[in-house]
Amino acid sequence: MTPLQIRPVSQEWLSEALEYHNTLTKPPGALGFLEALGCRLAAIQQTLRPRLGKGAVVVCAADHGVTLEGVSAYPSEVTAQMVLNFRAGGAAINQIARASGAEVVVVDVGVSGGEDADPAGAAGLLPLHSRKVRRGTGNIAIEPAMTLAEAELAVRAGLEAAREAIRGGATVLAAGDMGIGNTTAAAALTAALLGLPPEAVTGRGTGVDGARYVKKLEVVRTALSRFEAGRHASPAPLTYLAELGGLEIGAIAGVFLAGAEAGLPVVTDGFPVTAGALLACRIHPEVRGYLFAGHRSVEPGHARQLEALELRPVLELDLRLGEGTGAVLALPVLRAAAEVMAGMATFKGAGVADST
C-alpha cells in the first residue's frame, strides 16, 4: 500500500486544552470523562473550541467462508439481506444514525450473494459502494481468508468510501460491520495481533449456544495454529488480515486510516470493528490518537481489545449487534464534549467566584 500521511495528534494542544478546561465555570474535573473527550477533540482539531458537525458511519459488509463450520446462529444469506435492509433504512443503524446526526454509507467488500437484490440506483435505496473483492473469505479453519493482494483491496475499499464521506462533509467517522461469522474471524485476528489465547477472545457472537460455541472456539484455535505454522517472521499487518480475515474487517481498518489521514476523530464500535481498529493501528500507529471507543460490548474479547488500545468506552449498554450502532450512539456524547469547550464561559468571563 502507498504509505499514508497521518499527522501525530499534538500533545501541546492536549496540554493547553486540559489547562483551558479548568478555567470554565464548573469545579475542575466535574465533567469527568467528558472533559478528557473534549480535550482530545480539541487536540485533534487544534483548537480550544472544538465542534463536531455531521458524522458518517461506514458500514462494511462481507461474508465468511468459516460459516461452513457452523459457527453462527444465522445463515450466510443474512449478510446480503441486511445490506438491503441498511439501504432501505430498516436496520437499527439507520434509526440510530438519524437520531445521532450521521449519514449511513454502505460498502459491499465481499458479500457472497446479493447481486440480484442490488440494482444500482434502485428507487428509495441508499447507494451502495460496490467493492466486492471476492465472494466471502476462504474458510479459515483450513485455508487463508484471502490473498495479500485481496487484503490490500479490502482495506482500500473502506479507505476510499470513507474519503468520499469526508469530501461530503463528515467531520467524524464511525465504522460498522455486517458479516455472518465475523466474530470468529475477529477472534482469530485479535488473538494473533495481541498474542492472546483463543479462550480470551472467543465469545457468543450473535448468540451461539453451548455446542456451537465449542465448535467456534475449536475453529479459532485451528485457524491460529495454521497461522502460526506459517512461521511468518514479524508478519506485516496485511498478512494477519489475509490469513485470518475478514474482508469487512480490512475495509474497517481502511475507514480508520482515512479518518486519521484527514485529521478527524474516528469511533470504534464492537468486537469486529475494534479488530479493524487494531489492524489500522498496526498499519499506522498514529491512528491511535484519533480513536474513540464508542462502547464496550458484552463480547469478552472486546474488553481485551480496548485494554490493548488503552481506550475507555463512552457507553456500556450490553450491546452486541454491530453495524456501528454503539459507535453512533456515542456520537452525541462526543458532540456534547466538544460543545462544552466551544461554548462555556470562563470563571473570569462570567464573573463567577472560583473555589476557596
Add this chain to the structure above:
Amino acid sequence: MTPLQIRPVSQEWLSEALEYHNTLTKPPGALGFLEALGCRLAAIQQTLRPRLGKGAVVVCAADHGVTLEGVSAYPSEVTAQMVLNFRAGGAAINQIARASGAEVVVVDVGVSGGEDADPAGAAGLLPLHSRKVRRGTGNIAIEPAMTLAEAELAVRAGLEAAREAIRGGATVLAAGDMGIGNTTAAAALTAALLGLPPEAVTGRGTGVDGARYVKKLEVVRTALSRFEAGRHASPAPLTYLAELGGLEIGAIAGVFLAGAEAGLPVVTDGFPVTAGALLACRIHPEVRGYLFAGHRSVEPGHARQLEALELRPVLELDLRLGEGTGAVLALPVLRAAAEVMAGMATFKGAGVADST
C-alpha cells in the same frame, strides 16, 4: 397539596413492546439495555413506535443555610452567579442541552442574592421563573430547612415551571440543580428517606477536602439526629423536605411529578436531583414508572439512591457537576432507543432470515 392524578405505566404495553422488539431485524436482545429503555418508553407512550421530540431541562436553584458550617468548596454567592450564567447561556448545561435538543428552563426557588443581577426580561438572557420561596434554607445543623408551607411552595414552583415547559412542547423532562451546599442537604434527605447511615451517602460534592469532608459528615449526622429527635411518626414526605431541605430539591420533586402527571418520561441527574426523585416517588409512587436514570455520578450516595429506585443508569462518565448535565447527556440515547422501535423493519417485513 392537591392530590395529583398519575396514571400507572401500563404493564400490558410493556409486555407487548418486549415481544415486538424481538420481531425487529437484529438478534433478540442484541441492543442490550437500549431495548429495555425503548420498551419502557413505548409503555409510557402506549405505542409500539415511541418517539421523543424536544426535551426540557428544568434547572432549579436555591441556597443553603448550612453553608455557614463550611461544608462547601465554593461561597454561596456562586449560586446566584451561576443562575445568571445559565440565563446567559454560558454554563455546561446550556451547551449540552443545545447538543441534545433540550430547552433550558431556570427556576429560582430560593437563591439568597441575585435580585440586582436579575432584571426580568433583560436583553439576551433566558427568562427566569422567579419563585423565591425564601432566601435560602435554614441551617439544618441547628434548625429546620423551612416550614411545611414553604416546602409545599417549593414543590409547586417546580411543578408549575415544568407544566409550562410541557405546554410549550417538551416531550421528555430532565431536572437539574444549582445550590452551593446542596449535596449536604441531599445526603441528609437521602439518609432519612432510605434509612441509611450518613457515611453511606455523604461524599465530596464539588470537591471538599479531608477536614471539610469530616465537617460535612458531622453536619449530616447532626441534622439527622435533630430530625429523628423530632419523633415524626411515619412522617409525611413534605416533612422530610421541610426538616432537611433544600428548596431546589423540593422543586425538582415537583418537576418529576409534573412529568409523570402528563405521562412523559422524566430523567434524573446526579445526587441532589435523584434526592428530588426519591421525594417525588414518596409523594406519589407511580412517578417511579416514568423515571429514567441519566447517569451515575461519582458521589457515593448516588449509587444508593439508584439502587433504591431500581434504576440502571444510562451513562457512567464520572460526572459530579449537576445542573442536569448527566440527565441531558442521556437524552440522545433515550431518543435513539425510541427511534429503533419506531423505525426498524421486522424480519418478516424486510425478508431477512431469522436465527436457526
